[in-house]
Every structure is written in structure tokens, then in C-alpha cells.
Amino acid sequence: MPRVMTTNATVRCPHGGVGTSRAVGPRAARIAGGDVLLDGDQGTLTCTNVPPCGSYQLRSMGLTEVTAAGRKVMLVTDFVRGATGYPLTITESHPVHDRTVADPAEDDQPTVVVTPPAAPFSTVTFGSTGQPAVLPFTFTLAGAYPLRWLLFKAGRLDSTSDWTGPLTVPVTVTGAELVALGPGLHAFVVTAVNRRGRAAFAEGKVTVT
Incomplete structure (x- = not known):
């Protein structure tokens, strides 16, 4: 134990x-x-x-x-x-x-990968031609003993759900959200947890200017 x-x-x-x-x-x-x-x-x-x-x-x-x-x-x-x-x-x-029987789940380490890992955003050119209305991030989760994932947008819990197998979590951040956050580096974080409490995370970062 x-x-x-x-x-x-x-x-x-x-x-x-x-x-x-x-x-x-x-x-x-x-x-x-x-x-x-x-x-x-x-x-x-x-x-x-x-x-x-x-x-x-x-x-x-x-x-x-x-x-x-x-x-x-x-x-x-x-x-x-x-x-x-x-x-x-x-x-x-x-x-x-410890006299318990070994559990394979205790050695499993989940993984989370995000694409792209970072992106720029300009509040000055927001709404003009060529400036994206949304920034898309794709989080890919993998692990042998999945349990749950959580999404935090700029430090606040946005959503959470069961994780039952190989999973892709799309996250879109709107220009209006980024304007409201203001200048600086902001992270959008997905954390994956397996049945034995092992966790991994990836963060999509946006630099707002």
C-alpha cells in the first residue's frame, strides 16, 4: 500500500x-x-x-x-x-x-500532448482581416487506466469529464476571451488523471499583446 x-x-x-x-x-x-x-x-x-x-x-x-x-x-x-x-x-x-499485491495501474503514467503548444494574439489587430476569431488547441490524452480530465482556462476550471480511452479534447479560445484577459502570457491547461491518481498535463500558451 x-x-x-x-x-x-x-x-x-x-x-x-x-x-x-x-x-x-x-x-x-x-x-x-x-x-x-x-x-x-x-x-x-x-x-x-x-x-x-x-x-x-x-x-x-x-x-x-x-x-x-x-x-x-x-x-x-x-x-x-x-x-x-x-x-x-x-x-x-x-x-x-507493504504486503499488497502489485497493481499494474500504479505504474501507468498518462500522457497529454497539445498542438500547437503556443500562439500569439494581438488585441490591436483583433477583428481585422487575417486575425483569427478563435485560437484552436488540440489536446491528445493517452493512458492504460484512464479516469478523468480537467480543463482550466487561464487559471479557472472550465470543464471536466470522465476519460475512458484514447481521447482528443478540442479547446477553442475566442478573441473576445483573450481581449478580456488582457496583455500577458495565458495558459490553457488540460490535466489527465488515471485510476491510481497518477496525472499528467499539457498547456497551450497564448501571448496577448
Whole structure:
């Protein structure tokens, strides 16, 4: 069985931000001096990306039946995302005695590829001849044990759906959306999660001038 997640766990976002997890409510169980974390606990990140990943909330995927205070215990393999949709990596160092049978799903790493990876957009020429009314991105998802995908547009959850096999997710960003976002670099992120919490993401980037 994977390690139980505690407040000692190292949590990082893809931009190098470091997380600090916080147990919400009284806690009796501790491992190696760290509070055992449960479904519903929270954390903050030092991410400096724009927009920053900022915070996260722990949500159990039901990978264990172990509970404490009526809430599921978190495992390091549970999928955890930052506020802007990027998957977080979680590492624990406390010892564990694992007698479970190996599950092939635990070694599966999904992939997400986006085409094109980046595009420019000018608010000055928006609406003129030759300036596209929409920017199309195509995200291609693959993995042996798919579960779910999430789309974040410029840091906000836009849509989420079950992922049951090889999948192409078309994402169109309108010129009006980009004008509203204003100048700067904006990312449109699709994150794919498999049944054991492993995740991957790709981001289509638009530079608005």
C-alpha cells in the first residue's frame, strides 16, 4: 500500500512552488511526528507563476478504506491539484511495510500532448482581416487506466469529464476571451488523471499583446 500522507510530506507544483499542508480539525494520529492528513484538509503553495497555483484541498480518491474521525485517510498517490489545475507531486519519507499485491495501474503514467503548444494574439489587430476569431488547441490524452480530465482556462476550471480511452479534447479560445484577459502570457491547461491518481498535463500558451 502507498504511504499515508502527513504534514511532513513534500508537496510541489510544476512551477517550483512548495506546499504547506494543514490538518483541519483535531488530529490524534501521527506518523514520524507529522499529522496524518484526511479528506478535506488544505494547503498553500509558494508558487510565483501567473496566476499562482496558490492553494490546494485534499480529496480522497477512495484508494483506501482506512478512515479517521469519519474521513478517508489521504495517500501520497491520491490526485491533488493546485487552484489553477496543475497536478501536484507529493513525496513522503516515513517507512512503510507493504504486503499488497502489485497493481499494474500504479505504474501507468498518462500522457497529454497539445498542438500547437503556443500562439500569439494581438488585441490591436483583433477583428481585422487575417486575425483569427478563435485560437484552436488540440489536446491528445493517452493512458492504460484512464479516469478523468480537467480543463482550466487561464487559471479557472472550465470543464471536466470522465476519460475512458484514447481521447482528443478540442479547446477553442475566442478573441473576445483573450481581449478580456488582457496583455500577458495565458495558459490553457488540460490535466489527465488515471485510476491510481497518477496525472499528467499539457498547456497551450497564448501571448496577448
